[in-house]
Amino acid sequence: xxxxxxxxxxxxxxxxxxxxxxxxxxxxxxxxxxxxxxxxxxxxxxxxxxxxxxxxxxxxxxxxxxxxxxxxxxxxxxxxxxxxxxxxxxxxxxxxxxxxxxxxxxxxxxxxxxxxxxxxxxxxxxxxxxxxxxxxxxxxxxxxxxxxxxxxxxxxxxxxxxxxxxxxxxxxxxxxxxxxxxxxxxxxxxxxxxxxxxxxxxxxxxxxxxxxxxxxxxxxxxxxxxxxxxxxxxxxxxxxxxxxxxxxxxxxxxxxxxxxxxxxxxxxxxxxxxxxxxxxxxxxxxxxxxxxxxxxxxxxxxxxxxxxxxxxxxxxxxxxxxxxxxxxxxxxxxxxxxxxxxxxxxxxxxxxxxxxxxxxxxxxxxxxxxxxxxxxxxxxxxxxxxxxxxxxxxxxxxxx
Amino acid sequence: xxxxxxxxxxxxxxxxxxxxxxxxxxxxxxxxxxxxxxxxxxxxxxxxxxxxxxxxxxxxxxxxxxxxxxxxxxxxxxxxxxxxxxxxxxxxxxxxxxxxxxxxxxxxxxxxxxxxxxxxxxxxxxxxxxxxxxxxxxxxxxxxxxxxxxxxxxxxxxxxxxxxxxxxxxxxxxxxxxxxxxxxxxxxxxxxxxxxxxxxxxxxxxxxxxxxxxxxxxxxxxxxxxxxxxxxxxxxxxxxxxxxxxxxxxxxxxxxxxxxxxxxxxxxxxxxxxxxxxxxxxxxxxxxxxxxxxxxxxxxxxxxxxxxxxxxxxxxxxxxxxxxxxxxxxxxxxxxxxxxxxxxxxxxxxxxxxxxxxxxxxxxxxxxxxxxxxxxxxxxxxxxxxxxxxxxxxxxxxxx
Numbered sequence: 001x002x003x004x005x006x007x008x009x010x011x012x013x014x015x016x017x018x019x020x021x022x023x024x025x026x027x028x029x030x031x032x033x034x035x036x037x038x039x040x041x042x043x044x045x046x047x048x049x050x051x052x053x054x055x056x057x058x059x060x061x062x063x064x065x066x067x068x069x070x071x072x073x074x075x076x077x078x079x080x081x082x083x084x085x086x087x088x089x090x091x092x093x094x095x096x097x098x099x100x101x102x103x104x105x106x107x108x109x110x111x112x113x114x115x116x117x118x119x120x121x122x123x124x125x126x127x128x129x130x131x132x133x134x135x136x137x138x139x140x141x142x143x144x145x146x147x148x149x150x151x152x153x154x155x156x157x158x159x160x161x162x163x164x165x166x167x168x169x170x171x172x173x174x175x176x177x178x179x180x181x182x183x184x185x186x187x188x189x190x191x192x193x194x195x196x197x198x199x200x201x202x203x204x205x206x207x208x209x210x211x212x213x214x215x216x217x218x219x220x221x222x223x224x225x226x227x228x229x230x231x232x233x234x235x236x237x238x239x240x241x242x243x244x245x246x247x248x249x250x251x252x253x254x255x256x257x258x259x260x261x262x263x264x265x266x267x268x269x270x271x272x273x274x275x276x277x278x279x280x281x282x283x284x285x286x287x288x289x290x291x292x293x294x295x296x297x298x299x300x301x302x303x304x305x306x307x308x309x310x311x312x313x314x315x316x317x318x319x320x321x322x323x324x325x326x327x328x329x330x331x332x333x334x335x336x337x338x339x340x341x342x343x344x345x346x347x348x349x350x351x352x353x354x355x356x357x358x359x360x361x362x363x364x365x366x367x368x369x370x371x372x373x374x375x376x377x378x379x380x381x382x383x384x385x386x387x388x389x390x391x392x393x394x395x396x397x398x399x400x
Numbered sequence: 401x402x403x404x405x406x407x408x409x410x411x412x413x414x415x416x417x418x419x420x421x422x423x424x425x426x427x428x429x430x431x432x433x434x435x436x437x438x439x440x441x442x443x444x445x446x447x448x449x450x451x452x453x454x455x456x457x458x459x460x461x462x463x464x465x466x467x468x469x470x471x472x473x474x475x476x477x478x479x480x481x482x483x484x485x486x487x488x489x490x491x492x493x494x495x496x497x498x499x500x501x502x503x504x505x506x507x508x509x510x511x512x513x514x515x516x517x518x519x520x521x522x523x524x525x526x527x528x529x530x531x532x533x534x535x536x537x538x539x540x541x542x543x544x545x546x547x548x549x550x551x552x553x554x555x556x557x558x559x560x561x562x563x564x565x566x567x568x569x570x571x572x573x574x575x576x577x578x579x580x581x582x583x584x585x586x587x588x589x590x591x592x593x594x595x596x597x598x599x600x601x602x603x604x605x606x607x608x609x610x611x612x613x614x615x616x617x618x619x620x621x622x623x624x625x626x627x628x629x630x631x632x633x634x635x636x637x638x639x640x641x642x643x644x645x646x647x648x649x650x651x652x653x654x655x656x657x658x659x660x661x662x663x664x665x666x667x668x669x670x671x672x673x674x675x676x677x678x679x680x681x682x683x684x685x686x687x688x689x690x691x692x693x694x695x696x697x698x699x700x701x702x703x704x705x706x707x708x709x710x711x712x713x714x715x716x717x718x719x720x721x722x723x724x725x726x727x728x729x730x731x732x733x734x735x736x737x738x739x740x741x742x743x744x745x746x747x748x749x750x751x752x753x754x755x756x757x758x759x760x761x762x763x764x765x766x767x768x769x770x771x772x773x774x775x776x777x778x779x780x781x782x783x784x785x786x787x788x789x790x791x792x793x794x795x796x797x798x799x800x
Contacts, residue, residue, distance in 0.1 A: 159657060163562045168680040173689055240689060250662070255676070256669055256685035257559060262650070262658040269656055276655070280568040285656035289573055289640060290699055297692040 055085030133228030156248035220311020455485030533628030556648035620711020
């Protein structure tokens with residue numbers, strides 16, 4: 001039986017992981033759960049899975065959860081909270097496998113500590129690799145433990161990589177759905193509204209990642225993740241637009257063969273793969289091959305999607321530049337969603353912040369977080385400047 | 401340096417193999433060559449590659465080759481001939497790898513002997529597996545040597561298989577271009593001419609395999625080959641039509657993931673893969689991923705292509721039924737090319753011969769060849785009967 005710790009148990013990946021545990025009761029058990037402020041849901045999860053340890057966001061929620069657990073005769077379940085609670089969940093002595101699915105830099109420290117404690121980690125937390133990928137992959141190497149990607153693209157790459165050795169890889173091809181503006185002419189980009197940007201054609205996701213998909217910054221982050229996960233330079237990680245998202249990614253080998261991974265778009269599939277690797281077990285997540293009809297592809301347009309270019313540049317520099325890229329993007333997307341900057345200003349804010357961030361390679365998670373904070377402040381400043389110049393001379397984008 | 405024996409050195413696969421040897425002089429050398437009656441070409445090959453042994457079809461050609469070699473100062477190259485010569489080439493003591501690329505049952509014995517001699521064999525000879533697959537794969541297992549497929553579909557499957565263990569495979573998906581009659585209505589099948597059947601949309605090949613591609617019998621043979629090569633029942637080997645032939649085949653694993661192999665349609669790629677397995681070496685056979693635009697798929701129509709159904713039935717029965725399938729198809733296709741039977745009569749002849757062939761599992765290559773001979777005779781008889789009934793009452797197919 002594989003005993004699992006879940007960082008982010010009430011989120012989408014956390015809940016999918018628990019569905020898998022439910023489907024294979026002989027194979028998987030739950031050791032510890034870290035959630036946010038959703039006490040009701042985490043209480044239900046604790047009741048159902050009887051973990052040894054649960055962590056929530058703060059002391060107040062921890063107390064509320066303790067009361068509920070006691071009333072349910074589950075007073076023996078330990079309750080922790082905050083960043084320290086997350087770390088305790090991630091490093092629990094009985095955990096064999098840690099699912100890292102807390103969104104944002106909040107999941108960073110716990111993920112790093114899980115790796116440092118010699119756990120096998122399934123990574124759904126994007127920031128772990130974008131922001132601290134160099135530290136985390138170096139630590140995983142030291143521990144001789146695999147980092148198993150839990151997202152459709154990198155999981156696909158991981159599967160295709162089995163067809164050869166790393167040094168036989170010519171290029172990785174990440175597929176991109178292309179987002180809602182795949183076919184929008186550049187001349188109309190200045191008029192893109194928040195509603196349009198949030199209208200993703202194939203995936204229902206959180207607001208930030210939906211906008212990141214519309215700017216292709218999300219694909220840019222995935223390029224950085226791929227570089228870190230597989231130890232390849234950005235020049236060997238390519239993006240190809242594939243609107244159906246049936247091929248989740250491809251690996252091109254130096255002999256000229258490509259391997260591609262196809263499956264349904266269901267996150268349980270990469271989670272199951274990570275949990276059972278190197279085995280594959282029976283699932284009902286079947287792709288209807290008989291119904292396969294048409295797959296389309298095109299090259300990404302770097303002119304219309306400058307965020308992708310910015311991500312490549314940051315990936316080349318590494319270290320603080322990728323931290324700044326992520327921080328500035330988060331702040332710029334929030335400002336766009338609040339109507340404070342236009343869609344086209346998102347890459348401008350990011351470019352300015354990344355440019356101004358001094359190139360360095362932080363050697364601890366603490367230093368990573370310092371660079372992150374500085375970049376967020378720089379992005380806020382940049383946005384204020386833009387907003388001021390905007391209020392004095394309104395742009396056509398706002399007027400129309 | 402890997403020392404190679406080539407069965408069928410003057411054919412397309414043989415010449416492609418020598419191109420690879422030429423491109424990687426540090427890696428590969430040529431030990432022995434078996435050719436047919438093309439003395440001039442095999443002489444040139446012997447001059448260029450200086451093998452220890454060359455074999456040609458008969459004594460007369462052997463003598464002619466000896467004279468040419470002596471005149472060129474290459475009298476030390478040994479010259480053999482006939483089936484025995486093929487076997488000597490295939491089992492040459494210095495050969496590490498045997499490329500089996502003699503067309504038809506002529507290549508059978510030498511291929512089997514190569515496996516029996518403990519050589520690693522790259523299989524391009526379709527009949528080896530269709531007709532004697534059970535014997536050959538059992539022998540390869542005994543020898544603990546891999547049988548490496550040199551055709552685009554099975555080579556693709558071999559590559560995708562690396563993504564999991566055999567018992568984790570749910571299904572193999574062989575892709576089929578669909579041939580020239582993919583979109584021809586069934587009502588027009590009775591009017592199909594030899595010229596139309598020989599007009600394959602994507603591949604230039606020999607006449608028999610071109611007609612076999614038009615009837616989908618070629619894909620049926622590949623289903624049988626896949627069953628034997630990978631040890632799966634026919635129910636786990638599926639066919640999907642994919643006109644662009646970019647995806648060369650796929651493997652569906654039991655967790656729901658599929659791996660697909662994509663590459664240019666160049667036989668040097670599977671040859672190189674087989675020659676270097678388990679390594680992959682740099683080649684210039686690059687697939688232009690940037691230019692990938694559209695891939696189409698559809699299910700094969702068993703009503704319009706009954707040969708595929710016949711192949712599945714023969715695959716289920718195995719042994720003598722698949723031998724009869726191959727023999728009857730070869731005779732029926734020849735009769736079609738000679739204008740003696742119609743396109744739609746090809747499956748009828750095959751069905752009758754396979755039905756009448758007693759089910760058994762020949763335990764030697766000799767017995768395989770006996771069943772083969774009997775099935776050929778039965779097919780000839782069947783065609784004569786058809787031709788007689790045809791001359792007394794001409795069919796619309798011929799009249800129109």
